[in-house]
Amino acid sequence: MPRPRSLDHDAIAGAALAIVDRDGLAALSMRSVAAELGVGTMSLYRYVAGREEVERLIVDRVFLAAHIPIAKTASWDRQVIVLCEALRAAIAGHPAIIPLLLVRFAASPGAWHWLEALLSALSRAGFDARHRAVAVRTLQAYVIGVVQSEYLNSLTGESTVALASMPIDDFPLIVETARSAMSVSPDQEFALGLTMVVDGLRASLSAR
Amino acid sequence: MPRPRSLDHDAIAGAALAIVDRDGLAALSMRSVAAELGVGTMSLYRYVAGREEVERLIVDRVFLAAHIPIAKTASWDRQVIVLCEALRAAIAGHPAIIPLLLVRFAASPGAWHWLEALLSALSRAGFDARHRAVAVRTLQAYVIGVVQSEYLNSLTGESTVALASMPIDDFPLIVETARSAMSVSPDQEFALGLTMVVDGLRASLSAR
DNA sequence: TGACGTAGTCGTACGGTGTACGCATAACCT
C-alpha cells in the first residue's frame, strides 16, 4: 500500500563498491554511501541493518564474480586452480576491499557458491567429507592470505625494498631473500605458491 | 634538562594489549589507551605517531612472543612446523588482534625476527633465495589466513553450524562437509593443514 | 639559592563516524 521502495541491496552494493574503488576503504561510510545514492543517510537503514551489512554486500558481490562455471572434464587440481585464480582475479578488480574479505566471508551467500564449486572439485578428487573440510579451509586460508599479502605488501613493492635494505648483519637471510624476491611478479608468486599448496593436497590424498 | 619521560613503547603496548584482551579490538582507542595508563589522551602523541603506531606496537609484541629458539638439530620441516605453531600459539593468547596482523606485519621488527628464523630453516632445506621468497610467503599467508579463519569463524563454531543447516538442495556439498567439519578441532585443523602446506613445499623442492 | 629554558602534559576544539529516535510524507487501497 505505501510508497514503493527506492533502493535495493544491489544498488547499495554498487554504490559502496564505487566509493571504495574510487576513494579507498577509509572513505566508506554510511554517509558517503547515502550521498552516492542521492538519499539521506538514515534512509539506508530501511534496507540494511548497519555498516556491517554494507560490507557484507560488497564481499558478496566480489565472490559472486569469482563463481565461474568450471569445465567438468578438467582434472580436479586444474579445477581447484581455476577457481582460486578466479577468486584472485575478482579481488584484483577491487583490491581496497581486502581487509573485509575474511571478516565477512562466512556470512556471504556469494562465497557459498564459490565454496560449493571448490568442494565439488575436491569431492571428485576423492576427498571424504572430513578431509574435504580441512582441504578447503587450507585453500581458502592460503588464497585469502596471499591476496592480502600481495596488496598490503607486495613482494615487488616498497616493503620488500625496506626489508632488502635492512642491516645485513642483523637479518642476513631476510636481506638476501628480499633482494631476490623483488624479481618475482605477483602472478608468479601466486601461481608458484598455489602449486605448492595443491601439491600438498595431492600428497595428503595419496597418504590415506 | 626538562622533566623526565613518564612512558615508553613497552608500557603503551602493554596497556593497549590489556584493553584489546579485556574489551575487544573495538575498544582500542587513543583515549582508552591513555586512560589505561592514567595519562591525558594527547600525552600519548609524545611517544607515538598515532593510532597506527600503537597497532604496530601490539603486533610487534605478539610476534616477539613467537620468536622462540629452534632446535638446530631438527629437520627443516620440523623447524618450520615448530615456528608456525609458535606463531599460532602467540596469537592464541590475544585473538582479538587478528585483524591487525597482516596489515601491520611488514612494519614490525618483531615479525622480522620470526621471519629470519623461518628463512633459516628453509635455507638449510636447500631453498635458494628466489624459491625461499615464495615458500616463506606461502607459509606466512597460510598461517595468518588460517588463524584468521579459526577465530573469525571456527570450524567448530556457529558459522559452521549455519552452513550445515542450509538448504541441502542448494549446497549439498557444503552441508555435508560442514557436518563433518564440526568434529575437527582447531588444533587438528591447523596441524593437518600445515602438514599439507609443508608437504607442498617439500614437493617443490624435489621438483627442482 | 634563584631564575631560566625546555620538553612533557593535556584541555579544548574540529571534523569525522555509526546509529537511535521520531516526524513528515508519498503512494496505494477502499
Next chain:
DNA sequence: AGGTTATGCGTACACCGTACGACTACGTCA
C-alpha cells in the same frame, strides 16, 4: 477523497583521531 502505512530523512548523541597551544615541572647554570 480519505485513511493507512511503510518510506524518507532531520536531528541528536556518543564516540573517534588528532591539531593546536597554554601550562607546568624539572635539570641546569648563574
